[in-house]
Amino acid sequence: MIETFETVAKAVADPNRTRILKLLEGGELCVCQITTVINLSPGGISKHLNALKAAGLVQQRRGGKWVYYRLADREINPNATQFLALLRDSLNDDPTVVEDRELLSHVNFIPLGILCAQGRAAIAPVVDEPLSSPCCGVSP
Amino acid sequence: MIETFETVAKAVADPNRTRILKLLEGGELCVCQITTVINLSPGGISKHLNALKAAGLVQQRRGGKWVYYRLADREINPNATQFLALLRDSLNDDPTVVEDRELLSHVNFIPLGILCAQGRAAIAPVVDEPLSSPCCGVSP
DNA sequence: CTATCATTTTACCAATTAGCAAAATGATAG
DNA sequence: CTATCATTTTGCTAATTGGTAAAATGATAG
Numbered sequence: 001m002i003e004t005f006e007t008v009a010k011a012v013a014d015p016n017r018t019r020i021l022k023l024l025e026g027g028e029l030c031v032c033q034i035t036t037v038i039n040l041s042p043g044g045i046s047k048h049l050n051a052l053k054a055a056g057l058v059q060q061r062r063g064g065k066w067v068y069y070r071l072a073d074r075e076i077n078p079n080a081t082q083f084l085a086l087l088r089d090s091l092n093d094d095p096t097v098v099e100d101r102e103l104l105s106h107v108n109f110i111p112l113g114i115l116c117a118q119g120r121a122a123i124a125p126v127v128d129e130p131l132s133s134p135c136c137g138v139s140p
Numbered sequence: 141m142i143e144t145f146e147t148v149a150k151a152v153a154d155p156n157r158t159r160i161l162k163l164l165e166g167g168e169l170c171v172c173q174i175t176t177v178i179n180l181s182p183g184g185i186s187k188h189l190n191a192l193k194a195a196g197l198v199q200q201r202r203g204g205k206w207v208y209y210r211l212a213d214r215e216i217n218p219n220a221t222q223f224l225a226l227l228r229d230s231l232n233d234d235p236t237v238v239e240d241r242e243l244l245s246h247v248n249f250i251p252l253g254i255l256c257a258q259g260r261a262a263i264a265p266v267v268d269e270p271l272s273s274p275c276c277g278v279s280p
Numbered sequence: 281c282t283a284t285c286a287t288t289t290t291a292c293c294a295a296t297t298a299g300c301a302a303a304a305t306g307a308t309a310g
Numbered sequence: 311c312t313a314t315c316a317t318t319t320t321g322c323t324a325a326t327t328g329g330t331a332a333a334a335t336g337a338t339a340g
Contacts, residue, residue: 001233001234001235002155002231002236003155006153006154006155006158009149009153013150013152013153014298015142015146018146031317032316040298040300041299041300042318043299043300043318043319043320044298044300045317046318047298047299047318048298049318050318065308065315065316065317066316066317067316067317082226082229083226086222090145090219090222091142094145116315116316117315154327154328170286171286171287172286172287180328180329181331182286182287183287183289183290183329183330184330186287187328187329204338205285205286206286206287207286207288252286256285281340282339282340283338283339283340284339285336285337285338286338287335287336287337288335289332289334289335290332290333290334291332292329293329294327294329295326295328296325296327296328297324297326298325298326300321300322301320302320303319303320304317304318304319304320305316305318305319306315306316306318307315307316307317309313309315310311310312
């Protein structure tokens with residue numbers, strides 16, 4: 001029992017995993033979408049997702065070619081539910097979380113086929129553009 | 141910000157530290173009381189307490205020869221407050237936590253001077269006695 | 281001021297973990 | 311069936327962490 005609690009707390013105690021959980025608060029995502037936003041190797045993301053699943057924090061579903069993850073809705077583990085509730089009220093103003101959400105909003109426009117193939121390159125131009133660079137059509 | 145959250149979550153994600161926090165829910169305790177119940181080396185306990193303090197989960201107070209720790213009451217860190225609330229509703233039926241509380245109830249009868257000097261030996265006879273050993277005055 | 285004693289810090293070891301690259305898996309499309 | 315492609319698993323390395331023993335600290339009592 002204390003072991004279960006520990007598993008969940010450990011799963012939450014990693015910044016990349018909390019970032020993933022905060023992303024999933026917006027609804028389910030496929031692995032390559034998560035990978036694009038968090039910017040780790042696919043293997044690394046998969047391992048994190050596995051840790052979250054083992055803790056009962058997320059669930060999986062295959063849809064065609066892709067695997068989608070979402071926050072656990074079925075109550076597998078009461079500890080997990082409580083941690084998810086805590087997390088929902090936390091970090092909403094965290095710069096990294098805000099940035100991830102912003103990036104995700106761009107990612108959402110990209111068809112999965114293209115996104116999975118190209119990864120971050122599919123959105124790179126948007127990413128590197130800071131704010132008000134004098135672009136396209138400003139008078140010489 | 142996410143770093144603070146991570147610090148708190150990491151602090152909670154260790155079973156010996158959660159045991160300490162659950163003990164402190166009953167009120168402040170001096171280091172040697174905690175050491176006796178958790179049964180780690182003093183150095184180890186001190187390090188755990190330091191991690192909890194760094195996370196804003198506990199506070200310190202010196203009283204004469206001894207240092208007392210308690211759950212953070214001043215709101216140092218909103219994350220910490222939330223985790224403490226979560227923890228208060230968790231693990232209350234956990235065997236280890238229950239056992240720790242039981243042991244603490246015995247420890248509470250022992251003057252600190254004796255407890256700090258003798259450590260677990262001061263309560264050892266109670267600890268090893270299971271339940272109904274045929275003791276003192278049962279007919280031959 | 282010195283000795284004592286609770287606590288903290290330090291030095292070190294064993295175990296765990298996050299990360300990547302590359303191989304393995306397993307589903308889909310032809 | 312075979313090829314492709316998303317995801318997972320598998321070594322492997324570097325870094326972190328929990329534990330102890332022992333030295334250092336710092337307050338108290340004589």
